[in-house]
Amino acid sequence: MYYFSVGNGEAMIMQETADQYRQRMFSYLQSADPLKLQAAAPAKLAKLLKTVSPAGARKRPAPGKWSIAEIVAHLADTELVGGYRIRAILGAPGSQIIGFDQDKWVTALHYEKRNLRKSFEQYRALREANLALLKTLAPEQWKHHGIHNERGAETVETITRMFAGHDLNHFQQIERILAGKKK
Numbered sequence: 591m592y593y594f595s596v597g598n599g600e601a602m603i604m605q606e607t608a609d610q611y612r613q614r615m616f617s618y619l620q621s622a623d624p625l626k627l628q629a630a631a632p633a634k635l636a637k638l639l640k641t642v643s644p645a646g647a648r649k650r651p652a653p654g655k656w657s658i659a660e661i662v663a664h665l666a667d668t669e670l671v672g673g674y675r676i677r678a679i680l681g682a683p684g685s686q687i688i689g690f691d692q693d694k695w696v697t698a699l700h701y702e703k704r705n706l707r708k709s710f711e712q713y714r715a716l717r718e719a720n721l722a723l724l725k726t727l728a729p730e731q732w733k734h735h736g737i738h739n740e741r742g743a744e745t746v747e748t749i750t751r752m753f754a755g756h757d758l759n760h761f762q763q764i765e766r767i768l769a770g771k772k773k
Contacts, residue, residue, distance in 0.1 A: 608741035612748070615755030618762075624754035629721055631757045632714040635662070638764050639710060647706040651767045656696065658767055659709065661760050663701040664692060666712040672753050673720045676746055679736040680727075687736040687744065724750060 606614070619627065639647075639662070647659040656664070671690065678685045695701070724746075732747040744752075 608738075612741065612752060615752045615759065618755035618758035619751060622754075624751045625721065625724060627754040627757065628717060628750070631754075631761075632710075632717055634761060635665070635710065635713070635757075635764075638761060638768065639706065642706070642768070644706060648702065651770075656763075657702070658764055659704060659706045660696055660701040661764060662706055662709040662713065663699070663704040664696065665757070665760055666709045666716065667695060667699065668692075668753075668756065669713050669716040669720065672749060673716055673723075675736060676720065676723065676749060679734050679746055679749075680731060683734040683736075685736045687738040689738060689740045 639658070642658055644659075647662075648657050650657045650660075675687050678687070727746065732750075733745050735743045735745040735748075738744050
């Protein structure tokens, strides 16, 4: 199967199955607690963005690659989507989860025009709200699942782990941009 390289912010198609994508996101975690990683993520992102100018944030590192501002807008929108998915699953286990084409969102939602600091604040606030919810869950609720139209059954636990890995993936991407490296 072909999947957009979801989580890379790169306008390319690569051969990656749903399970390969999931495993790639999990690989960023190693043995770390996904809730601790998610709780630490806004501060880590703030540190990465500390010296980025508005103009520098909008500069794409190469054709077809997202800028830092576009990555942060993507993180904010993905946090919104993830929070909704978890709430939908908790409210109605077995709910359908619809995927989205991240590259179409970049264009259609005008990520290139978004204010970096406002995107960061949206991400931070949504992350805080999502973590507050996750901390209230009963053990059995972590096993509730939805049916993703591309990846199949995903539990709240799986989504939480994937989002922690998704953060780390994009933080590495930002670090490469800041270091002037292309990948």
